[in-house]
Amino acid sequence: MRDGNEAAAGAALLSWYDAQARVMPWRVGPADRAAGVRPDPYHVWLSEVMLQQTTVAAVRDYFRRFTARWPGVADLAAAEDGAVMAEWAGLGYYARARNLLKCARAVAAAGGRFPETAEGLRALPGIGPYTAAAVAAIAFDEPAVVVDGNVERVVARLWAVETPMPAAKPALIDRAGRLTPRRRPGDHAQAMMDLGATICTPRNPACALCPVSDFCAAKAQGIAAELPRKTPKPEKPTRFGLAYVAFAPDGGVLLERRPDKGLLGGMLGFPGSDWAETAPAPCPPLAADWTPLSHEVRHTFTHFHLRLRVFVAQTEGEGFTPKSEFSPAALPTVMRKVWDLAEAGALPRRGDAPAPRDI
DNA sequence: AACTCGTGGAC
């Protein structure tokens, strides 16, 4: 990209965007947009929070379920914590769900309308620089500079920024700002992100299909696929833990709500040991005849691998969750894997078929 | 300023 070409590149990008038909349930279609229909700020905010570090494909059904169950921010604000956490189960990064509720309640308490500027939005729980800018641009037409991972990559290539991440961030924000138009900033932001998601991809970018390839310095130098450069990540350690699944005669299950802070905070799970890099000591939640299962649960989090030994027992006790109130879908994925294994292991089985990989 | 925090898909 050369100085002075920003407007031309931006126009090419927008016309490409207008020709796309990427259907997402939170977007206002081209016809409605042309008729002056604005996106619902609640929908924009909800989708942007769900999309933090999460793919469009993963978000789509969650967004539909949330909006069907809680059509407006006031409905969400009035929801019970457990209901929201259960609806979020499986989507990951559960602090987002806790902050989503805090934010909804703050907005509802302030009259039910979202702040209409990036600065105002930024003060709400769970809304950082990216989300504040995205909501302000898409819902309120503010020419805010929207910078996510896609934009960083697109901009790093357009200007052939070779500084490794994250040191390059300030320079990339500066470039993204030069490219942000005063008209249709929301569409511009979405166009940049769509371009990054579909054409200017991390590996094998489809430069032949790119609407701004003529402006791209990295393409001209033949280094598009190498940018943005980043420093190598440290290897993930493996941690070990124990999980105990107790079944009551009536089908009840022993579950616990995890503390609000930390890993899987606020979510349901099975009692068990801490997860450490050394072998955990047995710590059954109650006295019973615990049977160890032959397979273990494997799961990988952002920064460590986990291997869980699972124990099952048929027993009785206090505090079991009744069968009618338990849904495996309300569990975070690692706990759902424990459940799947325990449920199969608690049944008599022929032979000993190996469990699927990573379970 | 690093570190923590999930998950599923693409290669």
Add this chain to the structure above:
DNA sequence: TGTCCAAGAGT
């Protein structure tokens, strides 16, 4: 298989 990666925020 494992690694990388995604529309980041909070601490």
